[in-house]
Amino acid sequence: MQEKRDKSTEPADGRPDASHRSVVADLTSLVGRVQASLALVEMTIAREAAAAEEPADVFVLDDLTLPYEKAHAALKMSDERLTAALHFLRNAGTA
Numbered sequence: 232m233q234e235k236r237d238k239s240t241e242p243a244d245g246r247p248d249a250s251h252r253s254v255v256a257d258l259t260s261l262v263g264r265v266q267a268s269l270a271l272v273e274m275t276i277a278r279e280a281a282a283a284e285e286p287a288d289v290f291v292l293d294d295l296t297l298p299y300e301k302a303h304a305a306l307k308m309s310d311e312r313l314t315a316a317l318h319f320l321r322n323a324g325t326a
Contacts, residue, residue, distance in 0.1 A: 251320070258317045265313060269306040272299055 281304050 252312050262313045263312045265306055272303045275299055
């Protein structure tokens with residue numbers, strides 16, 4: 232069920248109000264942090280893959296790649312959904 236927006240709280244000039252801008256700014260920051268975490272996980276996966284290819288006298292008993300791949304998948308999905316939410320909010324501010 233959709234709620235009607237209270238037009239009395241919107242500015243007369245049609246621009247987004249301060250609370251809308253605040254939500255958009257916070258979500259933009261969150262998307263940036265998720266993308267930074269995603270890049271860090273990708274670098275870690277690449278580093279571990281390169282290290283696994285090098286011959287070494289050390290045996291690794293635990294494979295840490297799988298948890299990183301799961302984290303990568305979760306962050307990627309979060310990035311896509313948060314970016315979509317940001318897109319919706321930005322469009323709502325201009326409509």
